[in-house]
Amino acid sequence: NDTNCFYETRKKIGAYDLGPTLGEGAFATVRKASKGGETYACKIINTARMNEELCTKEIEMMQRAGKHANLVSLIDVVELPDARALVLELATGGEVFERICEKGCYSERDAALVAKQVALALKHLHGRGIAHRDLKPENLLLVSDAHDADVKLCDLGIAAAPCEKLDKRVGTPGYAAPEMLLATKKKTYDARCDLFALGVILFVLLGGYHPFDPMGDASDAILASRIKQGKWQFHDEAWAKISPEAKDVVRHLLAVKPDDRWDVDDVLASPWVAGSASSKPIGN
């Protein structure tokens, strides 16, 4: 569309030189950027199309979140008449899932490492009162091309502030927690929704398909109904070769009731997440 074209062709924003496009979302274009020999990611948000309040909230959430090894941090903000640019720490390794697809051989330890780093990011965010609410593969980035590159969580675009009443369905259908789908003005949910999303991610990492959409053809309504009913299973073809310890973590994260679900500390205390997972390629 027109506006994105405008951002695609732009060469500079504030004092930053713009480079290739790294990613694209509904309201934002993320471009590589540089200034004084340093490289960054620049999330250019079209304030003409996106509610300015939302954009301000994303900045506030990032400032509140501050710095953490497993979180993309905010470095600068550039204000323009029709747009705002968030200058971010650059993650050059791309999205976690692209790497897995390229890799071919993947081990339980690789999956456990992703789970651990996401859990550490969540512990930090939740500790500051922030619920991410949009945890999904596209928002997990790798800091470099190295084999053992760290994972960083990005996109606080719909993160919720402390004390905010959480009664709205937001985020991406296949990753929404049951209690979020069932939320009403009287029945709110909390940051534990992020742990359900981590369960879906871990299921996909280990099983190679989506727990609530095994055939890849489910509508949003079907996804929601399966999520609310906890309708998923470990299909033998994919899961016979996965360890009981790994399955145990997934099962505890996909619990329908938040009270039954593992919290961040449970995840981090699990020996499988903490380091006992096998480094043998899955299936061998």
Ligand code: ADP
């Ligand atoms: P949206 O709110 O539109 O989803 P995101 O913040 O998730 O925007 O960014 C969209 C995409 O841009 C991401 O999925 C990722 O591929 C890329 N991206 C975002 N931030 C960075 C970053 N710091 N480094 C590298 N790529 C990034």
Ligand code: MG
């Ligand atoms: Mg995103």
